[in-house]
Amino acid sequence: MYLAYKFRMYPDEIQKKKINSIFDGQRYAYNYYLSEIKEKGNKYANYYIQDSMNNLKKTNELVAPVRQTYINKIIFRLQDNLKKCKNSKFGFPRYKSYLERNSFTINENDYIKVNLKTRKIKLPDLGEIKIRGYRDRTSIDGMVRNATVSREKNGKYYVSVLVYLPDVKSIEPTNxxxxxxxxxxxxxxxxxxxxxxxRYIEKYEKRIKRCHKELSRKQKGSNNYYKCRKKLNILYTELSNAxxxxxxxxxxxxxxxxxxxxxxxxxxxxxxxxxxxxxxxxxxxxxxxxxxxxxxxxxxxxxxxxxxxxxPSSQTCSVCGHIDKKYKDLGERTYECNYCQNILDRxxxxxxxxxxxxxxxxxxxxxxxxxxxxx
Ligand SMILES: [Zn+2]
Structure with a gap:
C-alpha cells in the first residue's frame, strides 16, 4: 500500500526562490496554453501545445529555467482538466493564480532522504530543508517513491513524501x-x-462566514480585496488542518x-x-x-x-429486522419499533x-x- 507523510517545510531564502521559480514557470505555462486554447479552441489543443512547448521553453524567461518534467506535468494537468470539462460536471478550467495551492512532484526517489532525527529532508536541486511534523516518530516507514513540494493557500510550504509499504497480514478478529x-x-x-x-471547527466556520461577507463588500481587485482574500485562505487552511x-x-x-x-x-x-x-x-x-x-x-x-x-440502516429495527419507512427523514431522534417495542437512539x-x-x-x-x- 501507498502512504503519504506530510511535513511542514521551512526553506531558507535561496531555497524559497528556487521553489517559487518552479511554481512561477509552471503557472505561466499553464495560463499561456489555457489562453491559447480559449483563443483557438480545444479541438487541436494537443497538437499545438506540443508544437509551441519547445518555443516557450526556449524564449520565456520564467519557463526556461524550469525542468521539462515539471512543465510537462502541469500541461498534462491542463489536458486532464480540459477532458473533465467535456463531461459537463466540471467547469472550463480557470487561470491559475499566485494565491492558489502550487505544487510539483520530485520523482528521483533515490535522492530524497528524510531524516527525522535531525528533522531535515534532502531534496535534489534544493538540498537540505528543515521540516516539522510527526513529533513522536524517529523514522518513516516504507520505501520513498516521490516527494511533492507545495505552497498552500496560506503561503506556507509543505512537503508530502509518498512511501510504499508491504501489505500487513490480517489479524484474527476478536471484536x-x-x-x-x-x-x-x-x-x-x-x-x-x-x-x-x-466545537473548535464550528468557531472557524463562523469566522469564515463573516470573512466571506466582508469580502463581498470589498471592491474586486482592490488592495483590501486581496488582503481579505488572503485572510480567508488562511482561515480555510487552518480549519482544514484542525x-x-x-x-x-x-x-x-x-x-x-x-x-x-x-x-x-x-x-x-x-x-x-x-x-x-x-x-x-x-x-x-x-x-x-x-x-x-x-x-x-x-x-x-x-x-x-x-x-x-x-x-436502510436507519429504518430497520436492529432487534427484529422490521422496516419502518417513517424513519427516512432526519426528524425523529429515537427509533421505536411497532413490532417488538424496541426503543433505541436512532x-x-x-x-x-x-x-x-x-x-x-x-x-x-x-x-x-x-x-x-x-x-
Ligand atoms: Zn423490532
Missing part, C-alpha cells in the same frame, strides 16, 4: 463495530461510544480498538446535488473519515467494510444494523474464500 456517521453526532458506534462534532487533526485522532482510536470496522458508503449522487454549506462540509468530513479508516485498517491488519448506501440503532451488515460481509468473504480453496 466488531458498526459506525453511523451523522450531522448531529459525528460518529455513533454500535457499542454506544460516540464522537461529537468538534479538522484533519481531529479526524486522525478519531480514526486512530477506532482502528486501534476494533478489528472489524464497518461504515456505510456515501450517497454520491445526493452529495453532488447538495447545496447546503454545512451539509457539504460534513460530506467532505465523512469521505475523509472513510479514507482514513480504510488505510489505517489495512496498515494495522484490521478489516474494513462498507455497507451498501441503499441499505443513530445507535443504525450503527448496530451497520455492524450486522459488516459481520455478513466478513462471513461472506471468509466463506467464499474457503469454498474456493475446496475447489
Amino acid at each position: 466488531i463495530v458498526g459506525i453511523d456517521l451523522g450531522i448531529k453526532m459525528l460518529a455513533t458506534l454500535s457499542d454506544g461510544n460516540i464522537y461529537e462534532n468538534n 479538522r484533519k487533526y481531529y479526524l486522525h485522532k478519531i480514526t486512530k482510536e477506532i482502528t486501534d480498538n476494533y478489528d472489524i470496522i464497518t461504515c456505510e458508503k456515501l450517497r454520491t449522487q445526493e452529495m453532488i446535488e447538495n447545496t447546503n454549506l454545512s451539509k457539504k462540509i460534513s460530506d467532505v468530513e465523512f469521505s475523509e473519515i472513510l479514507r482514513q479508516l480504510q488505510y489505517k485498517s489495512k496498515r494495522k491488519g484490521k478489516r474494513f467494510y462498507q455497507a451498501s448506501e441503499y441499505y 443513530d445507535l440503532n443504525a450503527s448496530i444494523n451497520i455492524m450486522f451488515e459488516g459481520l455478513k460481509l466478513f462471513m461472506k468473504n471468509r466463506y467464499l474464500k474457503k469454498a474456493y480453496k475446496r475447489i
